[in-house]
Amino acid sequence: MGDDAAKYHALFDRMAQGAFFQSADGALTDVNPAALEMFGLTRDEFLGRTSMNPDWRVIAEDGSELPPELHPSMVALKSGRPVLDFVAGVFNPQKRHFCWFNLNAIPMFHPGESSPYQVFVTMHDISCHKRLNDIHLSRINLMQYADAHTLEELMVEALDEVERLTESSIGFYHLFDAASKSVELRAWSTNTLQRFCGIEDRDRHYSIDQAGVWVDCLHLGKATIYNDYERLRHRKGLPAGHAPVVRILVMPVKRNGEVVAILGVGNKATDYTEADVRTVTLFADLTWDVAQQKQMQNRLLAKTEELKQANEFLEQRVSQRTADLQAAIRERESFSYSVSHDLRAPLRHISSYSSILIEEYGQALPYEARTYLDRMRGAANQMGALIDHLLELSKVARAPILPEPVDLSAAAAAILQMLQETEPHRLVCQEVEPGLTVHGDAHLINQLLGNLLGNAWKYTSKTPFPRIAVGKSTVSGEEAFFVTDNGAGFDMSYRGKLFKPFERLHGSEFDGMGIGLATSHQIVERHGGRIWGEGTVGKGATFYFTLGG
Template sequence: MTSSDLVSRSARFALVMLLLAALVLTSRVNYLLFHTLTEIVTVVAGCGIFMVAWHARRQIDNHCILLIGVSHLFVAIITLFHALSYPRMGIFPGAGMNLPTQLWIGSRLLQGTSLALAPLFVRKRLSPAAAVTAYAAVTSFILLSILHWDIFPTCFSDDVGLTPVKKGAEFLAGIFILAALTGLLTKRRHFDSRVFRMLSLSLVFLATSGFVFALNTGISTLIGMTGHLLTLGGFVLIYRAMVETGLERPYDLLFRDLKESEKRYRSLYHKTPVMLHSIDREGKIVNVSDFWLETLGYRRDEVLGRLSADFMTDESRAYVLGTVVPEFLRSGCTRDIPLHLLTSSGKVIDVLLSSESERDDEGKIVRSLSVMTDVTEQRSAARQIERLNESLASRAMDLEVANGDLEAFNYSVSHDLRSHLTVIRGFSDVLLEVCADKLDDECRSYVRHIGEETGRMNGLIGTLLDFSRVARVELERVPVSLSTLAEEIALELRMKDQERIAEFTIAENADVTADPGLMRVVMENLLGNAWKYTGKRERAVIEFGKEEVEGKTVFFVRDNGAGFSSQQADKLFLPFQRLHGRSEFPGHGIGLATVHRIVSRHGGTIWAQGEEGNGAVFYFTL
């Protein structure tokens, strides 16, 4: 506080003390004059309270102020009637002391009730017209009940003086005002601190005056003078809070909500976990968020006033000045502009910039608000994915070339091997036919064995070629009936060996969406294995079925054949792994490996359960 402020306050305090002393002295000389002066000041203060509240009604959201202003206009009107109704004023001929006392109680109850209701409208909307209309109606009723209808309770009689009704009403008005003080304390954050202190002190004065008047026993007493001075002090404090503060510091009183809103906006701007910055027309930074500073590693004083382009790489700076800025000045906005920023440590980060413009009354851009999103990790991940994709594409091309070479090699090997095997088989057959009489039994057995082994080798080569093609053939997914395939294969197996006794059980409606050719290979291998390994049974039982397991369809092929040891189950689907000797059951050991590869290509799984000598079950899903 400056010395001039201290002198000004001291002078005002001295003036108040002087006026207070003058009023006290006047009350001792002429109580009616004292009373008239205090009530006139009260009326003027009430009207002033109304004027500032009414003219500020469109600028403030705190409608508690509006309610206090409107109510005090009508309190002042009743108070004016009260001051003019004293017998020696000559305004109401023949009226006694009951009339001004009734008017006084009417104004006190109206004021106390209004102040108690006021805190409820701190954040509630109040229609100014409705408030004036309501108070005009209530005030008219009070005045008519006293001046015309004569229904207002008696507050003064010549026999007893001030009646219990008057004292009780004063006490009740004090209670109402204390309730208003309690409500004000709960809403204090919605008021300027200085205004809050003045309003609180005024309510203390007004409540105290009510309790003082409740103890009063006469009209011209020291207690009555004290009550009037307290009431005057309460009105003046409200006047001071609303009028003088509104004139001296209108921003604090009338635009406090705007000030709080701006404070919240600044806090939100600075504390939001997003990179925000604002720049002026010259490209200089005027504001930044804390997250912006944290991300780039700068202090606020190192950033404000500098060009935003100073924090970009040379490439991004040239792009912004040459392309982004002209486009922004033309359209007033930008969206997701990729830029490279430099941190205080020299590290480069990738961001996406989006901006909106702020214009003046002439439509010129004066400032921009920009949001930057750090996408360094995303860009790094995208570049890594791009490199992986390139590497994957290169490997896929290498694999395609290798597969082509392998296919050509397989064709060449199979063709060459098979041609030589055909020659060997042919010569062995010729030897048996042409030279049979020149060979003994042992030689004929050798020649016959050569023919059989070349035939088995030829079959193995064909099986290997089929196995390699399974991995390369392009899948053609169409509806396939596994039930129909199973019936066809079962019929083929019966036709090959009509002397065997076998019972086939095939489930209906085993439908899938898969490659039909590969599904036939699967069913031929599984059912063929079941047929082969039940060959030593008098009555073979082979079943193809399906069941639901945890919401998924599982197909199976079950037989009562030779089975296998559970300890060897992990070898079933490996190429060239046989659990039984070739002398027991013929084959190459490729069939189940082929089935496993086909099922895997369809996104399914296959597994088996069995017991040696008691059959096996092969399950698969697609």
Template sequence: MFKFSSLQIRIQLLILALILALPATAIIVYTGLKERNIEYREAVIETQRLADGLFEKQEQLVRETRQFARLLAELPEVKSGSSKKVQHILSHAINDNPQYQNILVADASGDIWASAIPTTEKISAADRVYFKKVKSSLSFSAGEYVVSKSTKKPTIHLASPLIFNGKFCGAVIVSIDLDVMRSILGRLQLPENVNYVMLDKNGTIISRGREAGEIVGNQIKSEDLKIMEAGPDKYSYEFTRKDGERRIVTYRKLRLDGDEAPYMYVRAGMSLAYAIGEANRQMIYNLSSLLPFVIFSFIIVLVIGKRSIADQVARLREASHNIADGDLTVRVAPLVKTGEFGELAISFDHMTVKLAENLAEIKIAENEIKQLNRDLERKVVERTSQLQDLLKEHEAFNYTVSHDLRAPLRHINGFSTILAEELGPSASPQCLDYLQRIRTATSRMGCLIDELLEFSRISREEMRLVPVDLGEIASEIMDMLKETDPHRNVHVTIAPGLKTTGDKTLLRIAIQNLLDNAWKYTGMAANAKIEFGKAEVNGKEHFFVRDNGAGFDMAYKDKLFAVFQRLHGKEFKGTGIGLATVERIILRHSGSIWAEGRVGKGATFYFSIPVPANKPLSGVHQ
């Protein structure tokens, strides 16, 4: 006959506890499920509120864009087809409207003849859905998620027709900046674990409240798109994301006036686990409230099993206290000999022996570590002292260059000026020429001192790694060069996408020196050309600056980056420090630089800037 007492004591305790706790547990679970249902309904209301807010924001953006495009279409410059004037107007308009990525004007065949962002290649919108639609319907139309031909960035286009004398003459096309649109929608202040997506009519994600970069441009599951296409204008339901998370969502359809099919969907969602999380936590809290009752039940049962458990546990506990006090000679196996506790006692004694052995090894290791630390501290003190001495020498050198060398130069320049004034008209032309040469030499020496100090500072400058657009920096430098020498006709090419990570100030100095050299050494070229781009060399990406100027003899390439080394005569001004500065900056970025050239055929400077393995954020000191 089966006896309950024949079971293990742990099983007996478990069965008794379950019998005592079962009724109260059932009540708590029922109440928790009821609360979950209430929170579920509140989550649906929250997603509906967010979807309505997104809907209104997008509708407002479309209304403003429609009005803006119509105003542009009515401009006399647009009607007359004046490309330069319209280009000027569009460039100012896009600066005042950051929500737009680009603004274009196309003719009736779809060819772009004006763009807010200048482009040298011919662009056509004839194959775009929005252009076909605006051309056929003669009304304001929207496109789908595409990569813009003019900006090479993801966008969605809105187009307004140009109708003159009842005839379709083209369209004003507005490219929406999806990043700016996301920032505008972000002002809705999404609650925690609540997100939204905006989809074009094909189900392609064009914006997302959180983690936008991971999924923008991807399509949602086809079954989810079918639910929205076949459903009403506004609807709430549950769905499972691709990552397996279950969510509560509400969508709304956006249509343009006169259209039956929506051009966009907005969908707001909340994690189901988050929505009912509070109810689950409350249920856990209520279940935890049963714990004292369960513990009391266990105590009653433990009293019954005292002879089987309590006495052996007491002996083990006493031995544990002795071990905690440092007595590793204690043994409990002779005191506890029966059942599972006997096996535990044997394991306990084995553990005590191992602890004693490990403690001895730890003490030996501690002594070795202390000795190593003392040696390390001594070496750190020595290295610190050496670095401090070097720093003092460097500062003394800078002071000498900055003050002691400048004072004689000022005296020479000042006295030569006074001498020229004293001699006046009585001085011979040769004498005045000598004085002028002295002043020119002192001025050049002053510039040389400034560049030496800058060259020295570069090695000590603390680097701040941030994303850097080298193309933008190069454009600014070339604009300044053209302003200082407006009579020169130089063809400049700067490739797009010249971006890297580095110290922006130091990289600007490097690019400044390279482009200054290219500008200077193409001064005698009949058809001067300067190109800044990037190319793959030996399987790695490198930037380059190329010109068709004076060039250099490759036999002297090792002297290019040495301080005060110049490969040209006085026909080209310079101090011989610029390329040495460039090399030092590139090396500080763990990169490499070299040059190729031919006399009279120009030169090309290649350099690399490796991207750090763990890209630091802006402002992180290296």
């Protein structure tokens, strides 16, 4: 047993994925080196802590503070159920910023006991992926914001976004006139104006010879980082009321080879890096392009004679923005696949190492240890299935629609026959109204029927005299197709959860991932229709759908 424990700890310590154990009283009892590096803590600092320790700074995916009782490990300990694919940010004291993790908390039980005695938590660092996703979302939001706001509001909004993404507390955007070699002070972030900068005379032009080190990027023609402002020998000091400067990153905005503006951020808690330069570059260019567009619109609206030119220009800009948006969406999809791929590797490791332990050392392991390994392997397989279903849902959202006439009656009959063949011992009354036809994508409509009929088949499995029917009726003056059954049904007070991914209205008595109805909803929406359900607990359910004519 001593050798087995040593091998287990060697495996635990060498995992690339972070992992730790937390006991039922909330105390952290063991941790591997990968997790300590992710948290930025020593082993002595980590062990013995609880989730209630005030030194923890944890935030939810939306940036709000995450209370200790909602930490994945605490939820798993209290509920006795796994918490999977939970995203949270944890402050790393060594890096002095929040790192983002995807966490899974698996409760562990002694034989015969219903309350877990500890929880096993694994974690994967997704900080880089989340940063990339946040940048693309912010750019899309900024483009949408521009449509309904003034140029001044747009520039402030852009500075607020880039300030947030670079974790800075100062942000400014100033224009540069190459002919006069002067800089026009133009815009500041909300935070800069409200908390830091008290200069009254902001509407000023600076000759670049008079300005401070923030115009060095004009001389160098590229982004400039000063992470130790106080030690700069050529700094000229700050005017009265100016915010104190600790660090600064300034970026020249170029068009046709000429510098037209400067975007700067300052006073990040840690040093600026090349990653910050890339973020600032994206927003500097986008802000200039959108600002230029708004200025052009304002001028063209005042000149009726040039309306045609304005329309042509706007069409070009809309096309460009559409291309940008599509590129951003593709990058988000790529991000989703990348996360899924990165998650699969540690899952395979967990499953394969568990299998190796069972196959090679199963006879030497106590029954309790084999049970834990089986649970670990089962949890890994379940998460793999969740990833597959997420990708399936994403695929439906991207699949091209190829409309054609579809025989809905024939498709439904074929699906029911297939279901009957999988369970030939079941006697199910099947009724399919003849002559049902629709115009839509044959593959997606077959997938829609497969999901609805598959649910009906599943939820009538415990019904003495099961019945499933497919037909068409008029509901509130609207023609709609329906799939109905007399199975388990559902409580209508929960109908708002029917079409949300991974929301299930039944317990473990019926298997499933809770993705079928979400996929059906996507398919119907992509056809311009709608779908809804009606049900009664113990008396069955009916799902209606339209396909936009």
